[in-house]
Amino acid sequence: MKKIKFRADITAVTIVIFIVCIVLVSVMLMQFRTVEQTDITEIENMRETELRTALAEWKSKYEELSTQLSEVNERKEEYNQKINDNEATSELIDEELKESNMLVGKTDVYGEGVVVTLADNEERKIEAYDLIDLVNELRYAGAEAISINEVRVLTMSYIADMGDYSYITVNSRRIQGPYIVKAIGDKDYMYSILNLKGSGFVDRSKTLGMNVSSKTENRVEIPKYDEEFEIKYMQEVTAE
Amino acid sequence: MNKKQISITLGIMCFLLTIAICVQIRTTNLANSTVSQTLSDNELRDQVLKMKERYDNTYREIENAQKELEKIRLTATQNDKTAEAKEQELKENNMILGNTDVTGDGVEIVLEDAKASNTSLNLSAQLIHYSDIQLVVNELKNAGAEAIEVNGQRLVATSAITCEGNIIKINNERIGSPFTIRAIGSQELLYGGLSRIGSILDVIRDGGNTANITKVDDITIPKYSGVISYKYLKENK
Numbered sequence: 122m123k124k125i126k127f128r129a130d131i132t133a134v135t136i137v138i139f140i141v142c143i144v145l146v147s148v149m150l151m152q153f154r155t156v157e158q159t160d161i162t163e164i165e166n167m168r169e170t171e172l173r174t175a176l177a178e179w180k181s182k183y184e185e186l187s188t189q190l191s192e193v194n195e196r197k198e199e200y201n202q203k204i205n206d207n208e209a210t211s212e213l214i215d216e217e218l219k220e221s222n223m224l225v226g227k228t229d230v231y232g233e234g235v236v237v238t239l240a241d242n243e244e245r246k247i248e249a250y251d252l253i254d255l256v257n258e259l260r261y262a263g264a265e266a267i268s269i270n271e272v273r274v275l276t277m278s279y280i281a282d283m284g285d286y287s288y289i290t291v292n293s294r295r296i297q298g299p300y301i302v303k304a305i306g307d308k309d310y311m312y313s314i315l316n317l318k319g320s321g322f323v324d325r326s327k328t329l330g331m332n333v334s335s336k337t338e339n340r341v342e343i344p345k346y347d348e349e350f351e352i353k354y355m356q357e358v359t360a361e
Numbered sequence: 362m363n364k365k366q367i368s369i370t371l372g373i374m375c376f377l378l379t380i381a382i383c384v385q386i387r388t389t390n391l392a393n394s395t396v397s398q399t400l401s402d403n404e405l406r407d408q409v410l411k412m413k414e415r416y417d418n419t420y421r422e423i424e425n426a427q428k429e430l431e432k433i434r435l436t437a438t439q440n441d442k443t444a445e446a447k448e449q450e451l452k453e454n455n456m457i458l459g460n461t462d463v464t465g466d467g468v469e470i471v472l473e474d475a476k477a478s479n480t481s482l483n484l485s486a487q488l489i490h491y492s493d494i495q496l497v498v499n500e501l502k503n504a505g506a507e508a509i510e511v512n513g514q515r516l517v518a519t520s521a522i523t524c525e526g527n528i529i530k531i532n533n534e535r536i537g538s539p540f541t542i543r544a545i546g547s548q549e550l551l552y553g554g555l556s557r558i559g560s561i562l563d564v565i566r567d568g569g570n571t572a573n574i575t576k577v578d579d580i581t582i583p584k585y586s587g588v589i590s591y592k593y594l595k596e597n598k
Binding site: 138142168176183210217254 | 402415456465466495503508517591
């Protein structure tokens with residue numbers, strides 16, 4: 122009898138210990154995961170100048186987001202106020218659609234911006250990659266709309282060398298030099314990024330002997346995307 | 362089981378746990394020691410973390426607000442027959458813009474820097490450059506990709522692939538090797554376009570780097586983690 126009781130005690134003790142161990146291990150795992158998730162280690166390792174840039178970046182991202190949040194909230198208000206007025210709500214949705222269509226590239230647009238001209242010379246022929254690189258830098262500098270020789274460049278636009286480098290295609294449209302690349306956005310900022318000594322596209326290209334020039338303009342006009350917008354393969358993820 | 366066995370088991374467990382805790386403490390210390398721990402650095406770090414937290418919170422708020430807006434829009438336009446088509450177009454626009462998570466069949470490409478052992482080769486050729494990623498992405502667009510992500514970063518109209526020092530950034534976020542590029546579109550066209558002889562993947566392999574492409578069904582590509590907005594654009598009528 123005594124022996125059996127003693128056994129039962131041991132089992133109880135073992136179970137308790139086991140549970141304590143599991144709890145401890147899960148706490149540790151949680152700790153590891155939190156550390157990974159918050160990127161704290163990355164921020165811990167930054168130096169002062171990096172921290173200052175990071176702070177400025179997060180601040181501007183946060184401010185942008187706040188503006189967007191108040192816009193969404195305002196729109197919600199508007200719908201709520203006009204919820205019983207069919208005509209008014211229809212106007213609201215038209216307005217939203219108009220703005221969204223402009224962002225997608227379904228309309229002609231204008232605004233301040235920069236114009237970059239590239240032309241072939243004996244030293245250097247313009248290739249597709251030059252244009253890809255330039256478009257990439259304009260995007261980096263915050264361009265809101267871009268065109269090359271009046272062909273609108275969107276997120277999924279491609280630029281490729283064709284016919285043994287005799288011409289370039291943008292969105293399957295053939296173009297030839299001189300290449301006039303237009304971008305709408307903060308004209309002074311875009312211009313300064315392009316002309317940064319040593320790293321800006323215009324400055325780098327000039328060093329390579331390329332025939333390239335850039336200027337700011339108060340009114341740059343960019344045409345709409347002139348092909349079909351077709352979604353065939355992707356679907357919205359709706360499951361919540 | 363007797364007392365001795367229990368003690369031994371207990372002893373071993375305690376030992377393991379202590380080691381684990383020590384490792385953890387040492388890792389944290391190591392991370393700290395690489396930084397000059399001045400007071401201003403710590404303050405700055407706090408500020409960065411706080412700002413990031415505020416950003417994350419606002420991001421969550423905006424997600425909820427957008428969902429609510431969609432619901433309100435639906436109820437408000439119940440009686441409007443033309444509204445349905447407009448809502449559909451808005452939805453499609455948001456998919457194109459990168460405002461929603463999307464799913465579909467496509468391909469996955471993994472690019473990885475060459476192993477350090479191939480020291481005889483040209484060092485620069487053994488690394489994946491930002492231009493390699495640009496070219497792969499351009500090829501995917503050429504093959505009709507509808508949505509693309511690189512290491513979790515959705516490509517949108519303002520996405521730039523840049524290089525600062527030896528850090529590659531997309532959407533201003535650091536990314537590192539291996540680079541996983543996912544694209545939704547026609548699997549045949551995407552796979553065919555990228556795996557032909559002499560393609561950009563072949564060029565990347567020539568340096569000793571790894572470049573693999575596989576067809577993957579039901580890829581989910583996340584939405585853009587930033588805000589798509591405009592300040593300078595005006596419609597030209």
